[in-house]
Amino acid sequence: LEAIVNLLMKTTRGSKMESGDESPVVLITGCSQGGIGHALAREFSVNGCRVVATSRSRSTMTDLEQDPRLLVQELDVQSEQSVSKVISNVIDKFGQIDVLVNNAGVQCVGPLAEIPISAMENTFNTNVFGSMRMTQAVVPHMVSKKKGKIVNVGSITVMAPGPWAGVYTATKAAIHALTDTLRLELGTFGIDVINVVPGGIRTNIANSAVANFNKMPELKLYKPYEEAIRERAFISQRMKPTPAETFAKDTVAAVLKKNPPAWFSSGRYSTLMAIMYHMPLWFKDFVQKKALMKKGWDDRLRNLRLLITLNQSIPTSITTTLFKLKHEIKHKPTVPWGMYVEQEMAPTSQVLMTTSLFLGFNRRHVVVRRQQSPRASSLRGLSDFASLRMQISDESPVVMITGCSHGGIGHALAREFSDNGCLVVATSRSRSTMTDLEEDPRLFVQELDVRSEQSVTEAISNVIDKFGQIDVLVNNAGVQCVGPLSEIPLSSMENTFNTNVFGSLRMTQAVVPHMVSKKKGKIVNVGSISVMAPGPWAGAYTATKAAIHSLTDTLRLELEPFGIDVIDVVPGGVRSNLANSAVSIFNKTTELKLYKPYEEAIIERAFFFQKHKPTPAETFAKDTVAAVLKKNPPAWFSSGRYSTFMAIMYHMPLWFKDFVQKKALMKKG
Known part of the structure; x- marks a missing residue:
């Protein structure tokens, strides 16, 4: 019976795709099995889109190849030649690309003082420059059609950067900034640019990150923290992450709107990290150190459970009152001011923001007043630097x-x-x-x-x-x-x-x-x-x-x-x-x-x-x-x-x- 139902569903969905050339063509990068891109590919397809799923290797998408609703192609976002070839192939086959989802990404864990620069460059090459290669390749086509949507996948970790994942978080901070700029620059051509910010989602991205970490040179300064660093990669996977399929449903529904939001977040920890975003640095540092900076791992589980309890205890009604959102966002992904285009600030929110600016409960303590520093005695006239040293x-x-x-x-x-x-x-x-x-x-x-x-x-x-x-x-x-x-x-x-x-x-x-x-x-x-x-x-x-x-x-x-x-x-x-x-x-x-x-x-x-x-x-x-x-x-x-x-x-x-x-x-x- 299950096989018959699946066959009927495939037939129905397939006919829906073939029923008209008006079905959106969606190109997604990073569709390896077990990841966000994989779930997005299936969900866009379920919603009647013609989907091109890509990854660096076809072997990571074997189950997608068996689905007649999907076109699977190899694509390495680090290669300009590979990007140009795939974009051309898709346009030749379908005549259009309506939605580009820049999802391809790699995680990099380890202390910034000891990670090889080459590993950092590789992470940026995929997460940042890969997205820009895809964007530059598809924009001329979208401009010619006077429409299109570009989705950049960021990360909730940007809200409160912590230890051991600094490189990955920095790439996503760069993506958030680039997305804000692209939204302004491309809006004049009728192209929407959407920043999708996952919370804790069940994926396998941490596996390759830890495998790469294990291949790095042996730690010197941070040897006592080695176990904590490995565990950091899996933290979102061990605390009841949101299923990738659930995240994909929420995201696809938002992206396919006629007027999609400029910023969309869904998934585990969304509420907690949104609140952390506007906390003072001393508080964020205190929480991060308690949770992630101790040597070893067992002692930190109690602190992490406390954070999870905090995340679960914040009712959606409270955050809705503060932010007065005009559209539904799932999994309590409450967002700080300045994150949703479709938003107006309630009076409560305005008062809270003004108070935060004066009390220092903004993201960081900003010092803008000029302070006169004490002058050292004049040292001019000395003949050379050696005599100055004396x-x-x-x-x-x-x-x-x-x-x-x-x-x-x-x-x-x-x-x-x-x-x-x-x-x-x-x-x-x-x-x-x-x-x-x-x-x-x-x-x-x-x-x-x-x-x-x-x-x-x-x-x-x-x-x-x-x-x-x-x-x-x-x-x-x-x-x-x-x-x-x-x-x-x-x-x-x-x-x-x-x-x-x-x-x-x-x-x-x-x-x-x-x-x-x-x-x-x-x-x-x-x-x-x-x-x-x-x-x-x-x-x-x-x-x-x-x-x-x-x-x-x-x-x-x-x-x-x-x-x-x-x-x-x-x-x-x-x-x-x-x-x-x-x-x-x-x-x-x-x-x-x-x-x-x-x-x-x-x-x-x-x-x-x-x-x-x-x-x-x-x-x-x-x-x-x-x-x-x-x-x-x-x-x-x-x-x-x-x-x-x-x-x-x-x-x-x-x-x-x-x-x-x-x-x-x-x-x-």
């Missing part, structure tokens, strides 16, 4: 700063740290960009390319050999990348990530063993206020900074046991020359087709902060150095033009943020 106490902090080219934030930070009595090592890719610093006897100038592991290793060794210590590392080196995400060469995006993200990680990995041996140190990562409300034309740059913010949250937890402080410094609008090189590269490498009418607006976007009374870099440097040199520095510090405005924008609903961004930056000309 004039300063051996307790003077040694500060190493990347990205100190003239006219930038790093340049101003180098002078300000020096004025505060620190021994400063200023670095840049070329000494020619630091000629004025070389003339200052208080500073030691060194060439350093953060994209080169050899250059990083040599520079760190030189500093330790010369001064015996590095007390503060400031990861400031960065490049900006402007242009529409659909038309920027992928090589430009990869270069931006290589400098802004992997460059910071190379420096961190090189300096951490030394700081651990000293049982102290400070690592400062320079982010960006643009992450608070990602806008058009600067999506690649904003995504790198979203990744940096996420990585910094993880590093703060993972390095605290060794006495190392990790500080997220978030500049507002600060006067610098960062935009000059970005526009120069844009003019040389990007030939616009779809966005030609927006060319002037794109270039103006690069200089937006520079044309609206930016904070002088020297003022920003004074505020930042004063905060960093505190005995107990803040985990998060922001200063500069628009800091307050963007902190408020962070809490606004998406429809409002999109409205402001479109008015300011999306006009032709």
